[in-house]
Amino acid sequence: MFRVAVICLALSFSLLHAETDVEENDIDIEDESELRSKFEKFKVQYKKKYDQAEEEKRFQIFVENLKASKRMQEQDIGTAIYGITKFSDMSDEEFGAFYLNPVISNNNDPRPEEMLSADVAEQLTNVSLPSFVDWRKLGAVTRVKDQGLRCGSCWAFGSVANIESMWYIKTKKLRALSEQGGIMSEREYPYRGRNGHCAFKQSKAIAKIQTYRNIRPDEEEMKIWVAHSGPIVISMNATGLQGYRRGIIRPGAYACDNFRLNHVMLVVGYGTSRGYPYWIIKNSWGADWGEKGYFRIYRGEGACGINKLPITVVI
Template sequence: MFRVAVICLALSFSLLHAETDVEENDIDIEDESELRSKFEKFKVQYKKKYDQAEEEKRFQIFVENLKASKRMQEQDIGTAIYGITKFSDMSDEEFGAFYLNPVISNNNDPRPEEMLSADVAEQLTNVSLPSFVDWRKLGAVTRVKDQGLRCGSCWAFGSVANIESMWYIKTKKLRALSEQEILDCDFRSTGCHGGHPDNAFRAVIQLGGIMSEREYPYRGRNGHCAFKQSKAIAKIQTYRNIRPDEEEMKIWVAHSGPIVISMNATGLQGYRRGIIRPGAYACDNFRLNHVMLVVGYGTSRGYPYWIIKNSWGADWGEKGYFRIYRGEGACGINKLPITVVI
């Protein structure tokens, strides 16, 4: 099976709402005093404190990130707004090391045919789909969570979010489930060092279920497996790989529920809001480094988009979510879609 190991790390910061975010689109990057002023506002808003030597280093990185955000803004052909975020004092290398891990898989074997959703593909020419779907509005999505503390656990968060939503759709019971169980008990993956959604699903099947987040709380580090089957509150039957086709993905989201995707999330460092539509060559769609959950789709101002739940806290992006252009395989979003079957 073609697989890409994914590591995407997140740190916890206390932030204000998007309405009070530092504005940066009109910043003159040649004006040192203005840059210093924006940096001071950034530190207050995001509660940043440095020693004297670190302060100057972080200011220089802040300036470089403003320049990068301006380039992203110029290249993006959607409605996305880029600029100052809680990651603006992190270098590209730090962001990549702490949040992302662009790994090219050494295993390019095709997915097994028995896992392909050929039955769904046959419906493509006849199916009628709604123009807008948002499973949040139907009560099928838990709150946005935060990986925190430099643990590469996006694969666990995306997988658990999928189970939570599909369990609700099946039972009408929305339960916050345990990412830590996946980190500790999926022995095919490497916990905070990365993993695969299919392995997470296999672990839950083999364990006999998944415990609640409350009973098996997230610690953001690898630990010993403490799963207790008597306390499992959700189970899955199997999982299905979905064809790398956005029309089929749309069918699954519309008729079945949220699905897991992997994508190149490098450009999300400076994302604030809007619909991402990378310009040509701006986002390598083979460099998959982050796992998340598609919770819906729609169209705005002529731009078709996916709605994606991230795991960097509700203080990032559009209250923890973002939108990305639908129909062009943007940033590799169509490469590895997958979902559980309850």
């Protein structure tokens, strides 16, 4: 009886989850009363407050973002669910300026051959890899952080997250490090998210790196690094993440420009679900976004340019 009860409970949860997905993606864009109702719930959930003039502006942006999420849902061929997120009242321009970093695209140049990891490439034909890796389960990943508004500091969060994980793998000590300057602890030098005088103190540095290593723009080699060495840093086109809620992103052929790299994050693992191979990626937009601050994206097609600039520190 216990087993039957458990199975029934699991089926009920699955059905409830499916119904929720349908509700999120079945908003009538032409029904203003429904849209107003969704907007009111959005404001309550994310504690949004506007003056009278701003209210209508944000509502119109909210509607446009729902339309964009609907298009993303129609184009995506993975399991991703798009809809209302904490960014739903931000225009494309605001979201790009506040949370992305277009400078990354300007640095997307081919790497010189001598910087490629040829020794790892030689192992591709005879290496055995696990089917699933998640460095979070091994205690090597710190909590999800939030880079904050109006600060394109994703590069600092991705780099520091990489150092945190690799430092743990080397020393078995997981320490939250500072993105603000140097490699002090987060407690000693908390992140402020704004320009100012650097207060780094060499005497309080608690982590150091030897060098860094470029990884070939090949997802099989990336998989080897993640499996055998630890989390790696990637850059990708994150424009479509504004409306992402959960699931495995697999954008259509023309839905995500592979060369428009504008966000840096950390790959903490990989796996396969329902026939979809995926990467597990730690973001820096807080734990109230995506899958508790993470998202999954299809592995093996260079989705959104995820394979263009993989890199890792060496401790």
